[in-house]
Amino acid sequence: MCTLAHIFEAAGLSSVVLTPMRDIAERMRVPRALYTAFPVGRPLGKPRDKTFQSEVLKAAFCLLEAPKGPIISEFPERISSDDAEPLLCSLPPRVSTNLHPAVDEAQALRAAYDRAFRKTRRTSVGMQIVAEEVPEAIEKFLKIAEGIDWSEAGFSAESIYGTAHDIRSYYEEICCELAEGEIGAWATEEWFYDTTAAGQVILQARRTMRDKNVAQSIWFGLAPAGRE
Amino acid sequence: MSIFGKDEVAMQKFSATLPLPEFDEDNFNRPKSLQFAKVAIVTTAALYRTGRDGFKLGDSDFHYETFSRLARDLKLGHHSVNFDRGGFAADINVVYPIDRLEELLEEGVIGDVADNHYSFAGNQPATLSEIRLDSGPSCAREMIKEDVDIVLLTGT
Numbered sequence: 001m002c003t004l005a006h007i008f009e010a011a012g013l014s015s016v017v018l019t020p021m022r023d024i025a026e027r028m029r030v031p032r033a034l035y036t037a038f039p040v041g042r043p044l045g046k047p048r049d050k051t052f053q054s055e056v057l058k059a060a061f062c063l064l065e066a067p068k069g070p071i072i073s074e075f076p077e078r079i080s081s082d083d084a085e086p087l088l089c090s091l092p093p094r095v096s097t098n099l100h101p102a103v104d105e106a107q108a109l110r111a112a113y114d115r116a117f118r119k120t121r122r123t124s125v126g127m128q129i130v131a132e133e134v135p136e137a138i139e140k141f142l143k144i145a146e147g148i149d150w151s152e153a154g155f156s157a158e159s160i161y162g163t164a165h166d167i168r169s170y171y172e173e174i175c176c177e178l179a180e181g182e183i184g185a186w187a188t189e190e191w192f193y194d195t196t197a198a199g200q201v202i203l204q205a206r207r208t209m210r211d212k213n214v215a216q217s218i219w220f221g222l223a224p225a226g227r228e
Numbered sequence: 229m230s231i232f233g234k235d236e237v238a239m240q241k242f243s244a245t246l247p248l249p250e251f252d253e254d255n256f257n258r259p260k261s262l263q264f265a266k267v268a269i270v271t272t273a274a275l276y277r278t279g280r281d282g283f284k285l286g287d288s289d290f291h292y293e294t295f296s297r298l299a300r301d302l303k304l305g306h307h308s309v310n311f312d313r314g315g316f317a318a319d320i321n322v323v324y325p326i327d328r329l330e331e332l333l334e335e336g337v338i339g340d341v342a343d344n345h346y347s348f349a350g351n352q353p354a355t356l357s358e359i360r361l362d363s364g365p366s367c368a369r370e371m372i373k374e375d376v377d378i379v380l381l382t383g384t
Contacts, residue, residue, distance in 0.1 A: 004348065007368060011369070011372065023240060024246065054331065121301050122320070124304040165307055169317070
């Protein structure tokens with residue numbers, strides 16, 4: 001972002017950057033930056049909160065009145081997961097008890113995914129698989145968790161990361177459809193890994209790969225750094 | 229161990245180690261009054277429209293995507309697991325505040341919303357040479373052709 005700001009200004013445009021990384025904006029002498037102490041991934045802070053987002057924009061646009069730069073100001077409100085209300089998002093009861101709970105869960109949530117898609121007409125699922133393939137993909141991670149080699153489970157080095165990405169996106173989009181109240185900072189990430197059977201399977205598969213000394217480049221990116 | 233994306237101290241330590249490009253001079257243009265200015269959004273969240281190839285994992289692609297102010301069918305192409313993805317899943321405006329710009333236009337706060345907006349992938353090669361010499365200036369020319377005055381930059 002900071003590089004682009006310099007390029008755009010050099011071309012004659014005026015720019016303003018929203019950034020959660022103040023030190024980078026300072027070191028790069030970005031022309032105008034609003035430092036927002038929000039989680040990475042949320043430059044406008046609060047989803048579904050028009051008033052808050054507009055306040056962020058207006059604070060950013062205030063920097064355009066400055067006669068000279070570089071200039072950085074700080075948005076007065078901070079957002080962290082500590083401040084968020086607990087996410088209320090129920091999971092479905094077991095439907096097919098002959099299936100693993102994670103596979104059953106993913107199948108049972110499909111209607112909510114379809115409903116969310118009909119509302120928004122968008123999805124970030126699709127990097128490697130589509131929604132209907134999510135239960136089958138969870139079965140593959142289940143095999144890894146049970147000790148089967150990741151390549152024998154049906155993954156390539158290229159496909160495993162994208163598949164984990166799509167499973168998480170599937171669940172997070174469902175969470176946003178089902179949850180009551182605000183979607184707080186990191187709430188969907190915590191819901192997925194801490195609450196859902198699918199999240200637990202991916203974490204177990206990742207631990208198994210690590211413990212079997214699989215190359216770190218294969219398993220590390222399957223979940224956020226620091227997740228166990 | 230703390231979770232990286234949530235740990236402000238770890239994030240600051242990480243960002244302090246990043247090599248950053250240097251610019252010879254401070255680039256700074258004063259825009260026309262906001263109420264008469266046309267605003268475009270440029271995001272480094274690697275957003276792209278459904279049906280487009282978008283941004284692929286592992287490439288160091290330096291192309292950018294263009295989408296109209298009417299587009300809302302956007303996918304999040306920034307694949308990292310280490311940022312809060314739930315905000316975008318709930319509301320594209322938390323990354324790409326196009327609806328807020330339209331409202332500010334209706335309120336008379338800004339002069340106009342650009343017809344086109346742009347998206348880059350943030351995972352650029354360390355030299356940033358392509359974005360500095362090729363795609364960045366190309367994007368700037370497109371915005372100038374459309375009489376954009378102000379660029380709002382967001383990332384993930």
